[in-house]
Amino acid sequence: xxxxxxFVEVVExxxxxxxxxVRGFDATATAYFFACKNCxxxxxxxxxxxxxxxxxxxxxxxxxxxxxxxxYVPIDCHMVCDWIVTKVSGESFHVNDAGSRVYGTDGxxxxxxxxxxxxxxxxxxxxxP
Numbered sequence: 001x002x003x004x005x006x007f008v009e010v011v012e013x014x015x016x017x018x019x020x021x022v023r024g025f026d027a028t029a030t031a032y033f034f035a036c037k038n039c040x041x042x043x044x045x046x047x048x049x050x051x052x053x054x055x056x057x058x059x060x061x062x063x064x065x066x067x068x069x070x071x072y073v074p075i076d077c078h079m080v081c082d083w084i085v086t087k088v089s090g091e092s093f094h095v096n097d098a099g100s101r102v103y104g105t106d107g108x109x110x111x112x113x114x115x116x117x118x119x120x121x122x123x124x125x126x127x128x129p
Contacts, residue, residue, distance in 0.1 A: 001070045003125050005051075009061040009117040015088050020054035022082035022094070043071025067120070074120045 010019060033044045046068040055062045067074070083095040 001068055002073075003123050004067045004069055004074055004120050005123050006064045006067055007061050007119045007121065008055065008064045009119070010055050011117060016085055017088050018054050018056050018084075018086040020084055022084055024052070024054075041071060043069070045069050045072065061119075064118075066123075 033042065036043070048066040048068055051066045052064045053062055085093045085095055087093070
């Protein structure tokens with residue numbers, strides 16, 4: 001089994017002080033099992049809690065989670081989940097898709113979650129933070 005670190009980077013975060021998934025980056029450990037649709041080979045992806053943290057700085061590349069993967073090599077990641085965005089004013093917005101845009105009462109865009117970048121890097125078990 002190989003370990004991978006999933007990182008998320010906020011490209012633009014104007015007026016926002018915090019961004020995180022609704023259940024947090026450290027939701028309970030979950031394992032997913034998949035079969036390749038081309039060759040039927042089995043593989044698994046386990047999310048390991050205890051490593052992620054909310055994003056609170058623009059340009060910050062934060063560790064979202066550690067993945068324990070067997071039978072696959074991740075090449076890309078797209079997070080589709082519920083997010084909580086907290087503005088400088090203290091207002092929080094619930095966003096239910098990673099491609100969403102949230103608009104304030106004045107019609108101005110509050111956040112565009114298309115401005116998140118995800119990357120996956122292979123790590124060694126003893127390199128876990």
